[in-house]
Amino acid sequence: MNTLPPVVHVAVQRPFYSTLDYSYDPTQGSIPLGSRLEIKLAGRTTVGVVMGSSPTPTLADPKKLKAITRLMDNEPILDAHLVELLDWAAKYYHEPIGEVVFTALPSLLRQQRPLNLPIWWQLTATESPTELQRAKRQLALYEWLKAQGGYVSEDAVAAWAGNGWRVTMRHLEAKGLVASTTLPPAPLEHIATAPHLTLTPQQLATIEGIQHAITQAELKPTLLHGITGSGKTEVYLRVMAPILAQGKQVLVLVPEISLTPQLLGRFRTHYPHERMVCLHSGLTDQERLQAWLQAQQQQVRIIIGTRSAVFTPCPNLGLIIIDEEHDLSFKQQEGFRYHGRDLAIKRAHMLNIPIILGSATPALETLHNADSGRFHYFHLAQRPGTAKPPSVQLQNIRGQTLRSGLSSTTLSMIKDTLARQEQVMLFINRRGFAPLLMCSSCGWSGQCEHCSANMTYHARQGKLICHHCSVEKLVPEHCPQCGHHHLVTQGQGTERLELVLSQTFPTIPIIRIDRDSTARKGALAERLQQVHEHPTAILVGTQMLAKGHDFPNLTLVVVLEADAALLSSEYHARERFGQLLVQVAGRAGRSDKAGQVIIQTNHPENPALVTLLAQGYTLFARQLLEERRRWHYPPFGYQALLRANAPELNDALDVLDKMAEHLQLFGLGGVILLGPTTAMLEKRAGRYRTQLLLQSANRKALHTLLNYLTHTIKQLKFPANTRWSIDVDPLDLT
Template identity: 45%
Template sequence: MSQIRVALPVPLYQHFDYLLPEGLQVQVGVRVLVPFGKRELVGIVWQLNPPDAFADKLKPIKAVLDQQPLFGEAIRQLLSFAADYYHHPLGEVLVSALPALLREGKAVLAGHGRVLQLTEQGRALSASELNRAPRQLALWQRLQQSAIRDDDLSGESTTIKAMLDKGLVSWQTVPFTAFVPQPDRQQPLQLNPAQALAVSAINQAAGSFSRFLLEGVTGSGKTEVYLQAISPVLQRGEQVLVLVPEIGLTPQTLARFAKRFAVPLQIWHSNMTDQERLLAWQRSASGDAAITIGTRSALFLPFARLGLLIIDEEHDASLKQQDGFRYHARDLAVKRAALAKCPIVLGSATPSLESLYNVQKGKFAHLPLPERATSQQVPKIELLDLKQQVLKHGLADGTLAQIKQRLQRGEQVMLFLNRRGFAPALICHECGWLTECQRCAAFTTFHKQSRQLVCHHCGACRPVPHQCGHCGSTQLAPVGQGTEQLEEQLQQLIPDFPVIRLDRDSTRRKGSLETLLSEIQRGEPAIIVGTQMLAKGHHFPNVSLVVIVDVDSALYSSDFRASEQLAQLLTQVAGRAGRGDIAGTVLLQTHYPGHPLLQDVIQNGYSSFARSALLERQQTRLPPYQHLALFRTESFDSQDGVAFLSIIQQLIATHCPKVQYLGPLKPPLERKAGKFRWQLQLFCQDRRLLHQALDLALEQSRNLPLARKIKWQLDVDALDLN
């Protein structure tokens, strides 16, 4: 029997070889069912007849699950590169690129999807027979018009099951080519000279690997550049991938693309069902999905003919996976484009310093859009000094006056506060005791609607106590302010206008985000309150005033990236104002109006700030001028983490003198979920030398007894130092 090497979804950095029984044939990239200890696992064949296998100790595989490889050559190269670069077990990297149903061993129905249609019994039914089941009646009426495809039925699973049980509907398998929307197509807009130059440069790069940074001020028409660059790609019969940082941006982006192109479009994000994700995966592989709009994991979809890759809001930290396989979708997307030999466009009003550095080095072509696409003026930014002011629920009198004035004129107002919940903690008026998480070194956030204290770090929940945990007093009151409290207080202060809250709590239920966004898009006067979800790419043309309620909480931080992130946030939030025909104003409430960062961003714009920040990074020898890797530990005994990282630090100091280190250090949140946390930061100007040091450290650390007592991770190109 011949041998095969199989990648398995286990957190181990070793190879797993098996025997291939006579009569079975496999190819690299197919799934196989193999014995693993007392379990059976689904793995991916990664090598045929490995020369270093030990045939006398190998077990035979149980079954071959695919006739054709699930991974093409380009995807295999991408995933192999990712496993090596991020020093993550290959098996876990491979399964992260598959939908959950394929990881479980389910069959692939290549080239086909499902539609729901009425049976003969369903067609013969009268509407009066469903009067007591309004949801079934609504779905029955929709199906009277035409069959409905699977991914257009999200949130209807209970209704569908009830109608299936009654024999009123049935599933029918159809080719993916039947899933072609026919929207009312909009004509391309007239481009200004900067937009036209950008589109021309992207089009000229067709069929070759080219990297572009599209830097445009908010409202400069970056999406129109994307759309006009996509058009010739579709005419050539090629596919397009558009990565967005947040689930919240996929519905509006899809709607805008659907109005322009009469081609099959699809979305990809974590809120989809397993069946929806499998169908999207298969449409990508078959080539039937012309445009895919998705979050970071869409990068691994197996496109048949990828012709253009676009990353919108490329600066956003959401593109970096922060647990498990810690990859950065922006950086891997560049590798994906190189393997596909297609152009990649990174777009942002506030580009990351890493991308601007690549422009300086000549690796990226710079496509600037310095002006708004229409006659709209850039919003006016005003600093409101809070010192010696009387605040009403966190808002100055001048702020409230402007809010009321805009609402009375029929306009919308947006208030940004990056803290969800009702209050960051509860405080005892008698002794000053604060509600703390019992498992983390952090306070628990008070959520008034659910009457719970929630730790936003570990997720622990508990009921609101009736008494102080220190002195027994019942005088407990909220301290600080969150979006839930701001919403309630604005409803009391300005009762004549609706308050719409957009945060993770208000959009938790499926479909709730789309409902709230459509309510805002109607343009009726309203107050919009939200967190970072509001800052990213939304187009609300009737918003004329944006208020950043609390700027000061982000001005001081131990993280060297804090100033960059704050400047990006200020610019992005400010860009939500004045996007229609109404002039926009941005109010920043602060106790420190003279702060250099605020003054630089307001007076000179993000571009000026970014250039000075790059110079500062160069002088302090911080990324992107050096490469960063981070070892993290979590352990119940604090000294175990320190001892483990100290061994790695001594190893690096002895064998890799050109690699600088900082630590072991306590992060700002030193205890999380009951475990003490430590970190070791490694810096090196030569990327190759840093990865050699990481290889050495990983090889040695796996054999340490401490490695079995603690949880530890390696984060290459780490963004979050907290």
Template identity: 40%
Template sequence: MNSSDNQGLVRVAVPVPLRRPFDYLAPHPLPPPGCRVEVAFGPQTLVGLVVEHPAESALPREKLKPVKRVLDERPVLGPDILALMQWGAGYYQYPLGEVLAVALPVLVRKGEPAAYRELEFWFTTEAGQACDLNELKRAPKQQQALALLRKGPQTPSSLRQEEVQSAAMTALEKKGLVEKRSLEPTHPTDWAEHLSCDGALQLNTEQALAVSAVTSQRERFNAFLLEGITGSGKTEVYLSILEPLLREGRQALVMVPEIGLTPQTINRFKRRFNVPVVAMHSGMNDRERLDAWLACRDGGAAILIGTRSTIFTPFRDLGLIIIDEEHDASFKQQDGFRYHARDLAVMRAHRAGIPVLLGSATPSLESLHNAQSGKYHHLRLTRRAGNASTAHQVILDIKNTRLQAGLSPQLERLMGEHLAAGNQVMLFLNRRGYASSLICHQCGWSAACERCDAWYTWHQSSRRLHCHHCDSIRPLPHTCPECGSVELIGSGVGTEQLEQLLATLFPHYPVVRIDSDSTARKGELEQHLEGIKSGRYKILIGTQILAKGHHFPDVTLVGLIDVDGALFSADFRAAERLAQLYTQVAGRAGRASKPGLVVLQSHHPEHALLQDLTQNGYDHFAVTALKERRLLNLPPFSHQALFKAEATGQAEVHAFLQRLAETLRLARFPGLQVVGPLTGMMERKAGKFRMQLMLQAPTRSALSQLMQWAIGELDAWPETRRVRWVVDVDPIDLG
């Protein structure tokens, strides 16, 4: 008898760029779907995920390879997450094996046990408990350590935090007073029995209505859009909705767009509820992320707060998903598996039969359209919490004005007045570095990236040139490579240059700069934010990191240095992004009892978008923008996908997409529009020429069918060996 006859079939998704799972033989009992297995794939051994038990295979059994090793006794991904990822792979047209790999923590993906790592703890022995502490008075560190251990076991790291070194512990161990043991950390799951809530604020009528609307529907799926102006108390609504859910012992997922919002959100939730609150984001190491993942899966975490990848986290009993700042582009993954976490969250909530709450002061036009069409319940918060009033808004015409590092004399004067009154000032400039480019004043040479159609950004603090597109870095030259001149100057203004100027103009007022350069090291952002809240810094300079969700009650003046570049973009989403950005930045002013002022510098003060935003607000802009989108049949009134291709030769890319365009047009899909091939906003990046093809269809289902057919055609083309292509469904960046 052939040994394979005693084995069953498992279908395994392996992390390779192929769009189908593969069949293997496995011994009985078969590992359930969601379990990891080690399998041979060509010359490699890969960790794959069992997705089903097929009755038969397209290949003869004698040609099937056996599973090398089963890694799990129980599934690491339950049927709910497995089904969600299978849906996501189909919708976003991405290989299932690579999609499932994204859903797993890195260590689990690599084959390590999906379990907590045992930690070493110091314990007291019976002799240590009976010992008179006075006997150790000549060894104060040993005395301190024994006193700590009598209260409970301690890890070596927690003892170091108390300044107890290993030498003291070794001495106590030799005396037989303490011993070291390895234990798996425990995460109690009975937190609901001890729940208490502190610091609840009195809700106003609008907040109370929003809370009631969601809590009354918490036993079934409903999607809610909470549109609340900046400072209206959306977080307090989230907290009030969570309280009855937590009392029932159910868990919640709270998604935020940026790492920078995670610490302050966690602190707010921890102050309110005495339950385990865990975080998950890219600033954590692999072990920390795995521990948080396990705590959610096993019920040891009540609330998970994190960025977009948290949507894949398993929970023991998930009862609610909250997406804060739902409009933010950070929720869309821009490489690899190009999913939108907000949309996956709505799908996950629908499949689980639980509510999902989308919150924003500037909702995306897609979410507003869903609210208008009745798919989402629309909840509104129209006034600021407490005594805060809406900030006054002014546009400064800076034509024919002498600027210093982008700063006008009018804004400089206003800064002086607000600082003299004891307040804080925030300046927004969405360009990091010292200058946008480096040029020679003698011959006009510019420092251009050799691999991209872009200029190097000049970073003065590190004395380097940095291409922010391909990450190429060069030392700052001392002379011009063309003419030898030493007159090298910057063109354009970055946050470094503005910081340098303000230190000169206002020497008595400390300045803090917050961008991805100044917050690169772990803990730097938290330190800067704490310095702002404590009043140590009076002038705040920042990019988008500073614009989102932060509450600075002493900021009374917000200045936007330069947003003119966004007024004339070819991307139809540019107006929406600028409107959201302006409204979010402006919302940082006057959030407490002090009145606020927002100043926007522009060479185009008469521009219709700027006038509409400053006079009528985001809500009016959104209504107008949706009407325009409907007339032009643009999303959300149609659905798009982008084929992006790149190669070392420009002609190869064009020929590839041209053939694809012709193939699609000949297929005559109803309602299909094919636009392109078109050159992207940056034709060459990292040494590759890039082009794209836009597809637009009237419905999501039509677009999905079209994409599946087109990809099936592409898989057979020999050109794909020379041209790298990807597909982006529901793209938000057309660059």
């Protein structure tokens, strides 16, 4: 007779590339998949999540198998689908399984305490049956619950009903009149229904085409490519309707927290009777947990969130929408380096549900998938009503005298726009007052001691701040090198532009929107409200202003310092430049007023810039795709970036040298190794950064090599205090 104990495979928050096995006593009940356990690891108690089970242990000596300490919750926190998705993600991104699983959980579920949520009681019938007339206590409790709105916490029931209330409540539960739940109801705000917009023929045809595509037996992702202001959100809202009518859930992913309130408002006015939640980094731990659990228990059917919301448990998920699918914010750049868009596509495929990717500037990979027939493709090329795309003017500033980066022609156009009582946006992707503070006598500059970069001068705070490691120091009164008192600035940022414009246009509100001005909670919403309250205003900001915002009275957009990305050696830079330029330009002329965009440049003849403006984003993107095809860059090849960092440069290089040698001994199988070399930003936060790029025309060969590396990495001895990471499908090679 087999007396060996059954085994559960447990993911723990440690750098292990496989699960750990623990035994349990089957007489105490089964251990469901996705449950949290308390276990002993290296003499300490910790939390684990069950990723699978076996009827018998696989260890040669079962006596060495430790037993679980206890089951932490009554119900699993992850369903079978999410367990499968997370297991796939750990394998694809070559990340320790525990790091992946615990990244997906709200922080309160990573802690070593049971999920003891208060019990709420909910009415499940609108009318009391006649037999309650003879059960006075039950009738009284029922009528009180009804008067409270149908949802009441156990504490409130006990305070009102006194001793013995549980017996009475159980009688009502047995009759099917009430039910218990561990969550209060998601709030249903009383918002007036917005009048449905009149759709353009192009929108109607697109909605009909998408609805036909997502009802096919064999589904594939849908790309909705719509110019800025073409009404993509309205298409999302209409396509969702039949999904919601079937009682299913819809998950909407957006790239930035700044977009969630605006999008949530659109969704709430269109679906005022639907409960919905937002998941983003601005929530408290308790708020995030509650929203997560409301989605898990199907109290809400519309879930809107940023990147990590892709892991939200939605047992009845029927549709995923990714707005601004091209945005770099969907890619996690630290820790578990996943791509939210790609994981959403995988999740939709696993569940065989439709997924819609929307953008005015699709990522090259997405556009290539549409061109090759792997994605459905729909194009919105017109703005509704009388709104027209803005006219775009290249302004050659070579040799001109500029005032804080602004030409005399630009200043004149700003003045004319304000005279018409319209709004102007000045876009510069650099916050602070100036990127460089230097001594005019000896040439000293304010460099960061911890990074190979200059510190940015922030005039209002009187500080130099490193935008790479966040180190701050007060601005010196004189040159630290020669003692000279005349320190000067070079270049400009949003803060300097704000100052110059307030001096030039003293009666006009200047509204600056960047990471500094919106750091306080609620500050972004306040500033966006100011934009809507002042029909005549100047907006100054970084790429926070470029994404998804609708400013009806904005008619002039000025793009400053557009050249840096065009001259970058990083092959992703031109794609991002094109996307950002189109998105920024799309803020102008979104109502019935004509919009105009000025791009100040020293290189008006740049071929990529000429193509983008003369022929549009699609041809610009296909030109970049053709270049990538020649170099076998993604999406025509596959890449992974091995990174290492250490306090000493030679130690960081040594890590990757050993990895490269280790991989070559195994056999590269057609994978090309480029490096090791120093990163473009060689030093950051006191640590030197190096990288080794792996490139292959064959995805399987690349992943075979990475799998070998992660499972044999312990054989390599690295210098002390070094760190390394793997980035699969990297989007930032700096």
